[in-house]
Amino acid sequence: MNVTTSAVRTAMRIDLQLIADMIEPASRVLDVGCGDGALLDYLVNLKGVDGRGIELGSDGVNACVSAGLSVIQGDAETDLFDYPDGAFDYVVLSQTLQAMRAPKTTLEQLMRIGRRAIVSIPNFAYWPHRWRLLVDGQMPMSTALPYRWFETPNIHLCSIRDFVALCDALDIAIECGHVLDRRGASRPLGRWLMRANLFGQQAVVLLRQNGERAGAGT
Amino acid sequence: MKEPGGAAASAAVEASEAAFETTARRVILGHERSLRLDCGIGLRDFPLAYQTYGRLNAERSNAILVCHALTGDQYAASLHPRTGKSGWWDIMIGPGKPLDTERYFIVCSNVLGGCMGSAGPSEIDPATGELWSLSFPVITIADMVRAQAMLLDHLGIDQLFAVIGGSMGGMQVLEWASLFPERVFAAIPVATAAHHSAQNIAFHEVGRQAIMADPDWMGGEYWRHGRRPHRGLAVARMAAHITYLSEGKLHQKFGRRLQDRTVVTYGFDADFQVESYLRHQGISFVERFDANAYLYITRAMDYFDMAARHGGVLANAFRDTPVRFCVLSFTSDWLYPTAQSRRIVHALNAVAANVSFAEIVSDAGHDAFLVDEPEFHRVLRGFLTGAAQHRGLPMGGRK
Known part of the structure; x- marks a missing residue:
């Protein structure tokens, strides 16, 4: 494996690029489930970010540490509790929430340890998913949901609408959001949620906790 | 500074x-x-x-x-x-x-x-x-x-x-x-x-007791008497050495293989390769290490x-x-x-x-x-x- 700097990396996954664009330079970032460190590497080397990562898989961890990234082997479901309140400017959780045993608790932890959180999720209500269930009567599969039902790690799938409803329930504001279609083209999440919920294959959202901490970190 | x-x-x-x-x-x-x-x-x-x-x-x-x-x-x-x-x-x-x-x-x-x-x-x-x-x-x-x-x-x-x-x-x-x-x-x-966990301390205590039980330790004054508690220190090393290896590694290295013989001797010689190996570890260790130093350093770790x-x-x-x-x-x-x-x-x-x-x-x-x-x-x-x-x-x- 190469020592990876973003200069030698090939193009980053489109959703990771969207996430990277939401992050202010020189901020403190925790990437939860950072995989092989593509996003962290970009943020550290091109945006001067103080970046940390947690990754469950040892191959990913070893690749990250070998590339000089500050990454720990750990389980987000248990290890997020360790961090102090507001330890990071941004906590990133990309394409992982749906695979967690306790997504609501995890989301609360993200909002506790980060002033902002950036979350991306696959949209279960994406119209081809609905089509497959309605017409074929089979569990949806797509590039965003590539697993067959008996081998999927995704145990808590939701739609964009479901996710927005959870944010409302937890008093979390969506500062901005993007919806990606099958070709990777992105549009702002905007107000037309029903449309996004039908045509978006995945969503990337920037979150901020409302309440007493709101506005404290601008 | x-x-x-x-x-x-x-x-x-x-x-x-x-x-x-x-x-x-x-x-x-x-x-x-x-x-x-x-x-x-x-x-x-x-x-x-x-x-x-x-x-x-x-x-x-x-x-x-x-x-x-x-x-x-x-x-x-x-x-x-x-x-x-x-x-x-x-x-x-x-x-x-x-x-x-x-x-x-x-x-x-x-x-x-x-x-x-x-x-x-x-x-x-x-x-x-x-x-x-x-x-x-x-x-x-x-x-x-x-x-x-x-x-x-x-x-x-x-x-x-x-x-x-x-x-x-x-x-x-x-x-x-x-x-x-x-x-x-x-x-x-x-x-x-x-x-240091209780288990860590326990293993160290075995080693220290082995040293101090050696008559040549002489209450720690062995240098003064021109003697050295080689047997005690060797046993301490043997016990400790087991903790440095995994069970799998020991099995892979030695299994139950016998040392230079085809049948067991019905005695207390080093019949098994693993015994011979440990004895060697113990004997070679005492040539380069001091028994009292072993006591002090294991104590530092326990504390x-x-x-x-x-x-x-x-x-x-x-x-x-x-x-x-x-x-x-x-x-x-x-x-x-x-x-x-x-x-x-x-x-x-x-x-x-x-x-x-x-x-x-x-x-x-x-x-x-x-x-x-x-x-x-x-x-x-x-x-x-x-x-x-x-x-x-x-x-x-x-x-």
């Missing part, structure tokens, strides 16, 4: 031009200011023996302190004067190796309480002119680290680029980060723990409990730490299992420290940090390279 006299000594260290320069030295420390030990005693004019590899750069910013384990010494990458064997971390230290002597200046000192030239029970007490033996004060891991800090003052090194060590060496690394955070840029505790000194909260030992950590453990290490490393990582996370942590897959047991584990070396090399970038050390070569 720097003590007078440091400049001259470090100039001597830099004097040689060899690519893989190594110097063996012994300094007398604590002349102007004694070393205040945890037990309350002040140690004055005590020797510390050390070895260096590579060259200190002009900015004095490329020094890596290597902390050795219980039975290690300063001969990390050079021939051992007593055994004639190559250094215990030869595989790690040298040109192009993870601790690259082309880039870094490696310092390794014999710990306080050791028996390879540093002050310890087998050395002369300058106050009496006699061997210390059991009148040597009981020392702690923190005492070892404070003595090393005095050595760095002597060498004129204000800040280490890194401090690294496995096992007891890892405990010293943790103490370094806790006691002198401003003097450490990166800390790499390997296969270690932030406290080690970082959280206890910080209100029972390990994280308090690292509050606001500027140090970059890389914690490494091995899957088959049951002496200092990964759970212990994870405890350290959790404490570091609790203070939002900059920490990397990897558990390396290995079947070599606790000894994995000493042997050829390519993944360990790759991860370590990558971490050091990243840290060197952040520290602003020149990339590649030493210029």
